[in-house]
Amino acid sequence: MILSEDKTMSEHNHHEHHVSSVGQLWAIGIALTLLTILTVGLSHVEIPAPFDVVVALTVAFVKAFLVCAFFMNLYWDTKFNSMLLIGAFAFFILMVAVTLLDTLYRNDVVPSF
Amino acid sequence: MATAEVSNKKTLKVQRFKPSDNPSNTYLTDEKGVWAWMTTVDHKKIGIMYLVAVAIFFAVGGALALLLRTELMTPAKTFIEADTYNQLFTLHGAIMVFFVLVPSIPAALGNFIMPMQLGAKDVAFPKLNLASFYIYVAGAIFTFIALAQHGLDTGWTFYTPYSTESSSSVIWVTMGVFILGFSSILTGTNFITTIHKMRAPGITWGKLPLNVWALYATSIIQVLATPVLAITVLLLTMERWLGFGIFDPALGGDPVLFQHFFWFYSHPAVYIMIVPGFGIISEVISTFSKKTVFGYWAIALSSLAIAFIGFLVWGHHMFTSGQSAVATTVFSFLTFLVGIPTGIKIFNWIATLYKGSIKMDTPMIYVFIFLFLFSIGGFTGIMLGALSVDIHLHDTYYVVAHFHYVMMGGTLIALLAGLHFWWPKMTGKLYNEKLAKIASVFIFVGFNVTFLPQFVMGAQGMPRRYYNYVDQFTAFHQTSTIGSYLLGVGFLIILYYLMHSLFKGAKSPANPWGSRGLEWQATSPPDFHNFDHTPVVIHGPYDYHQPMEEFQLGLAVDTNGHDSETAKEVVDKEREQWKNYSLG
Amino acid sequence: MSNHSQAHPAHLQHHFVDSDQQFDAAKMGMWVFIVNEILFFGGLFCAYIVFRAWYPDLFTMAATKLDTTMGAINTVVLIGSSLSVAMAIRAAQLNKTKWIKINLLITITLACVFLVIKYFEYSHKMHDGIFPGATLYTYEGIDHPLAHVFFSIYYVMTGIHAIHIIVGIGLMIWIYIRAKRNEFGSEYYTPVEMVGLYWHLVDVIWIFLFPLLYLIE
Numbered sequence: 001m002i003l004s005e006d007k008t009m010s011e012h013n014h015h016e017h018h019v020s021s022v023g024q025l026w027a028i029g030i031a032l033t034l035l036t037i038l039t040v041g042l043s044h045v046e047i048p049a050p051f052d053v054v055v056a057l058t059v060a061f062v063k064a065f066l067v068c069a070f071f072m073n074l075y076w077d078t079k080f081n082s083m084l085l086i087g088a089f090a091f092f093i094l095m096v097a098v099t100l101l102d103t104l105y106r107n108d109v110v111p112s113f
Numbered sequence: 114m115a116t117a118e119v120s121n122k123k124t125l126k127v128q129r130f131k132p133s134d135n136p137s138n139t140y141l142t143d144e145k146g147v148w149a150w151m152t153t154v155d156h157k158k159i160g161i162m163y164l165v166a167v168a169i170f171f172a173v174g175g176a177l178a179l180l181l182r183t184e185l186m187t188p189a190k191t192f193i194e195a196d197t198y199n200q201l202f203t204l205h206g207a208i209m210v211f212f213v214l215v216p217s218i219p220a221a222l223g224n225f226i227m228p229m230q231l232g233a234k235d236v237a238f239p240k241l242n243l244a245s246f247y248i249y250v251a252g253a254i255f256t257f258i259a260l261a262q263h264g265l266d267t268g269w270t271f272y273t274p275y276s277t278e279s280s281s282s283v284i285w286v287t288m289g290v291f292i293l294g295f296s297s298i299l300t301g302t303n304f305i306t307t308i309h310k311m312r313a314p315g316i317t318w319g320k321l322p323l324n325v326w327a328l329y330a331t332s333i334i335q336v337l338a339t340p341v342l343a344i345t346v347l348l349l350t351m352e353r354w355l356g357f358g359i360f361d362p363a364l365g366g367d368p369v370l371f372q373h374f375f376w377f378y379s380h381p382a383v384y385i386m387i388v389p390g391f392g393i394i395s396e397v398i399s400t401f402s403k404k405t406v407f408g409y410w411a412i413a414l415s416s417l418a419i420a421f422i423g424f425l426v427w428g429h430h431m432f433t434s435g436q437s438a439v440a441t442t443v444f445s446f447l448t449f450l451v452g453i454p455t456g457i458k459i460f461n462w463i464a465t466l467y468k469g470s471i472k473m474d475t476p477m478i479y480v481f482i483f484l485f486l487f488s489i490g491g492f493t494g495i496m497l498g499a500l501s502v503d504i505h506l507h508d509t510y511y512v513v514a515h516f517h518y519v520m521m522g523g524t525l526i527a528l529l530a531g532l533h534f535w536w537p538k539m540t541g542k543l544y545n546e547k548l549a550k551i552a553s554v555f556i557f558v559g560f561n562v563t564f565l566p567q568f569v570m571g572a573q574g575m576p577r578r579y580y581n582y583v584d585q586f587t588a589f590h591q592t593s594t595i596g597s598y599l600l601g602v603g604f605l606i607i608l609y610y611l612m613h614s615l616f617k618g619a620k621s622p623a624n625p626w627g628s629r630g631l632e633w634q635a636t637s638p639p640d641f642h643n644f645d646h647t648p649v650v651i652h653g654p655y656d657y658h659q660p661m662e663e664f665q666l667g668l669a670v671d672t673n674g675h676d677s678e679t680a681k682e683v684v685d686k687e688r689e690q691w692k693n694y695s696l697g
Numbered sequence: 698m699s700n701h702s703q704a705h706p707a708h709l710q711h712h713f714v715d716s717d718q719q720f721d722a723a724k725m726g727m728w729v730f731i732v733n734e735i736l737f738f739g740g741l742f743c744a745y746i747v748f749r750a751w752y753p754d755l756f757t758m759a760a761t762k763l764d765t766t767m768g769a770i771n772t773v774v775l776i777g778s779s780l781s782v783a784m785a786i787r788a789a790q791l792n793k794t795k796w797i798k799i800n801l802l803i804t805i806t807l808a809c810v811f812l813v814i815k816y817f818e819y820s821h822k823m824h825d826g827i828f829p830g831a832t833l834y835t836y837e838g839i840d841h842p843l844a845h846v847f848f849s850i851y852y853v854m855t856g857i858h859a860i861h862i863i864v865g866i867g868l869m870i871w872i873y874i875r876a877k878r879n880e881f882g883s884e885y886y887t888p889v890e891m892v893g894l895y896w897h898l899v900d901v902i903w904i905f906l907f908p909l910l911y912l913i914e
Contacts, residue, residue, distance in 0.1 A: 080309075088337070091337050091424065094424060094425070095341070095377055095424075098425065098427075098428070098440070098443075099370070099373045099377075101437070101439055101440040101443060102369065102373065102428065102436040102437045102439075102440035103367070103369075103370070103437075104437075105437035105438070105439040105440065106435070106436070106437045107437075
């Protein structure tokens with residue numbers, strides 16, 4: 001009887017903690033590896049100027065999404081933690097965008113000395 | 114799951130816990146001795162340690178300021194060399210900004226008060242809290258090593274390329290600031306988690322004291338901005354050490370990029386300094402008006418708005434740096450936006466005073482000083498944000514005066530308000546009210562005599578950071594210097610009566626101001642665990658129209674009351690009962 | 698939730714009400730810390746973007762000196778270590794202490810492999826005179842006056858990342874020792890989960906560093 005009580009206890013306490021299956025984790029790992037091969041392969045393909053970076057970053061974002069969602073368990077976690085991640089990224093974009101507002105629009109790129 | 118909830122409903126009962134005016138056991142009587150203090154993880158003791166450290170740095174920074182002002186008594190050399198002068202103003206700025214203003218309210222007062230306002234036993238990560246104090250100390254040690262070596266003469270902003278060439282000990286200070294940044298980051302991380310996860314039953318987001326809202330906004334800025342400072346000073350160190358070529362124009366770098374990085378932290382950092390001050394003002398103004406704060410949500414959310422907009426305006430420090438015209442225009446426009454949430458706060462505080470029963474005790478006097486000085490600081494900030502005006506006023510004493518009006522007239526005065534407000538809570542002692550009022554007069558008069566002339570001479574073209582000046586500014590500089598002495602006297606009086614209170618002061622009751630705040634429902638000084646029960650909150654922290662006993666509730670049977678869903682039900686039910694009670 | 702009838706579990710700190718609160722607080726604190734890290738590296742990425750926008754030619758030319766194969770191998774190594782640390786957390790959740798230890802050892806080994814490869818990359822470059830900073834930089838194979846700037850950025854980004862790897866190895870050794878003392882199980886595995894989150898973050902940062910530094914054509 002005590003044993004079964006313990007079992008319900010632990011089930012209750014961790015009812016929200018997601019346990020990933022082995023297959024799931026391996027699938028993510030393999031997908032990440034394949035995407036790495038893909039991005040290296042794509043780097044050898046001639047893609048016109050801005051789009052090579054776009055393609056490389058798209059693959060990187062997909063990989064990062066897989067890691068965050070399934071390795072870091074954000075998919076099953078409280079939405080607030082995902083919000084923190086997205087918020088941090090938004091502020092990073094903000095920093096870059098506003099800095100570029102200066103650096104891209106200067107008359108004289110770097111003052112010559 | 115279902116059965117657990119049912120059993121909780123049965124056992125959760127609240128009863129009144131009236132705080133004793135003569136507590137036998139407090140956090141000061143538990144864990145005595147130097148070693149116990151140094152290794153404590155108690156947020157109250159850590160707060161006190163921060164307070165002492167901040168006070169010491171403030172004394173050092175203040176003494177430097179008095180030396181500077183004394184040197185400026187005459188247009189030429191008065192008594193110190195030009196090189197020494199450069200070092201003195203740099204150290205004054207660096208110490209006051211990084212070691213006093215940034216940690217003063219959040220790390221010292223916030224650490225002490227915030228968990229109590231949440232009805233928590235401690236912050237979420239007590240060991241991390243202690244660690245951040247020692248990281249702060251380590252950062253200070255690095256800075257003092259720099260002092261012992263060649264000092265620092267770059268100004269607190271470390272602008273490249275001078276900071277990569279200066280013969281003073283830049284690397285020691287930047288490493289000190291790097292380390293110090295982590296102290297700030299860890300405090301911020303700790304506070305955000307604490308506010309989210311450690312609230313007592315019944316404290317919903319809508320019942321959070323405004324001080325906690327302000328600290329929440331502050332922590333968000335700390336977490337988002339401070340890492341950028343860390344990477345900036347790290348890159349600067351590398352630039353100086355190895356010649357990285359990112360910031361140094363001689364090596365192909367861009368000095369303006371350094372300014373972007375620096376101000377991406379340092380502009381939000383001024384909100385790290387001022388926003389917690391706003392929190393204190395909200396607490397004090399409501400307590401001493403005996404009235405619900407006007408526009409609770411407006412004040413709470415405007416803190417977050419300031420935190421956000423604060424990230425968009427850093428370029429207004431760089432109007433004359435050679436940044437692109439597009440960026441300059443956008444930054445100037447965005448700068449005006451900060452005025453909106455700040456104005457909302459000021460109006461709501463004024464409205465809180467309306468028809469309140471105002472009691473002019475010392476904390477309230479500082480609130481009025483704050484409202485007066487900070488408004489001047491704020492308006493001159495709008496002036497400086499205006500692009501065309503700033504081109505004229507950039508790097509003059511006008512900027513110096515503006516900065517001191519917001520930072521000293523704002524943050525420091527708010528700190529004084531908070532210190533006088535919570536002093537009885539922290540120490541269990543009362544201070545000499547008459548001396549405190551006299552000191553506040555010295556502070557107010559001294560402050561204005563010091564900094565008002567600086568607006569005038571700045572507008573007339575007196576550049577800042579200059580060792581010599583032309584004769585026409587003599588009268589302004591001398592007035593300013595006399596004012597700074599008055600300020601010094603004011604702070605000495607404060608030091609005297611606070612020390613006197615600490616050792617010989619009269620005993621304070623648990624709640625000398627009759628505040629409804631949760632922190633006042635603990636004993637003075639508080640118990641080691643803040644409350645010896647789990648507090649339950651059914652009213653907002655400023656509901657002065659409700660009887661005091663309804664603010665002193667706690668769980669009668671201590672169970673896992675933090676389970677928010679069940680607690681809310683219980684609290685709602687209790688609230689119904691109390692309604693009937695007070696009607697009858 | 699009838700915890701009050703039994704003694705507090707050993708891992709529960711006094712200021713928390715129950716294990717769930719402690720776990721959630723720790724996890725949230727970790728995520729806030731990750732926000733810090735993103736902004737910390739964000740500063741470096743910002744410098745990268747600004748300079749790449751100014752001097753696209755420099756980046757195309759200089760990136761040829763980076764060894765894509767080694768970078769790609771390191772990417773896969775880090776992915777593998779992320780997988781093994783995720784397995785370690787799973788083992789903790791399922792009370793399989795032995796597998797916590799095995800998976801942590803795999804992770805530590807892979808982290809060391811990463812560092813060894815990094816060491817070869819660095820030493821190869823330094824052999825050619827490619828050092829961080831203009832003071833030491835002597836390589837003349839790249840025909841651009843600002844070649845040293847690219848490698849400053851390269852070294853500082855990968856260097857700080859490598860420091861994170863070293864810190865991670867230290868953390869995992871600490872977790873390993875605690876796992877050896879049988880401290881973790883389904884009731885309490887917070888430190889394993891936190892170190893796991895940290896390690897995944899280090900992986901994510903590398904996922905962006907790799908294409909941005911090595912794969913410029």
